[in-house]
Amino acid sequence: MFRSINRWFLVSINPYNMINEDILFSFGADLRTYDPDDFIFSEGEVPSFFFLISSGKVKLNNYNEGGKEFIQGIFSRGNGVGISSLFTEKSYPVNAVAVEESEVIRLPKAQYLQLLQENPDNYFTTIQSLSEHMHYKFLMAESIAFQNPAQKLLTLMNYLKDHHHDQSKYALQILLTRQQLASLTGLSVETVIRVIKNMEKEGILKIKNRKIFY
Incomplete structure (x- = not known):
């Protein structure tokens, strides 16, 4: 099971051009540690938090009725997971599962949206992240189909x-x-x-x- 750790300050700066971790903590984020195979969120849940990987690896996946896993992507430090669902008002279409022991920063949705309003530069990095993920999805969708x-x-x-x-x-x-x-x-x-x-x-x-x- 995950272990919750509250931190209000980190000296590390995100090297992957997402959001500075210190800014997230200044808006009330906490840091949670997940063991391998722990669920960060599950398919069908209503999004309530912004999640940023601080260390480790997290996969987005689905399971079919027979239990076969399909991995939508594997993400590491500096990547946000499940971001698009925060803007759609729809439930998560995937699970987020720790591949290895991972630390994930969690910020409530309302505070995340406030952060974007007060720090417009982070809108651009969010769009970059979403665009890169969409590019990957288009490549793999065509590959799997044809x-x-x-x-x-x-x-x-x-x-x-x-x-x-x-x-x-x-x-x-x-x-x-x-x-x-x-x-x-x-x-x-x-x-x-x-x-x-x-x-x-x-x-x-x-x-x-x-x-x-x-």
Whole structure:
């Protein structure tokens, strides 16, 4: 279960161009620690808070009737989760679940909207974050609908590579498990393993100690 920690001041500045953590705490935010597999919010809940990841990783997912997981995205430090639902007055369409032990800043919705009104620059960073997420969703939606398994994995890895500082071959370590790759692309784990082995044979990627480099 999560552990709640109140903090009114942090010296760290968000390096991912979202919102300065100190500003969030000055508006009454608190910091909560979640263990792996803890739910931060659940599908169907009415949004009441703005959530910003301070450390760790959080995934947005859904489960079908058979219990199969589909991961909508995996987010790390500096990313907000569930932001769009704060502006729609609709319930969350996804779950937010901690992938590893994570610290998440939580600010009540009313205070978050007040923060945006009093700090207009943060509107721009919020729009940037939402736009980047929409870009990813459009890429993956097209990939899942029309592409073969290898192309689906390449679409995901190319997206990750585009945001990496080193564009040289094999410079990017894919920090996702085979299961996570499957859940992000709508493939089975067995298909992911088979396709990755074929991609290694073709020189598209390299595997070292079971780690994937692209």
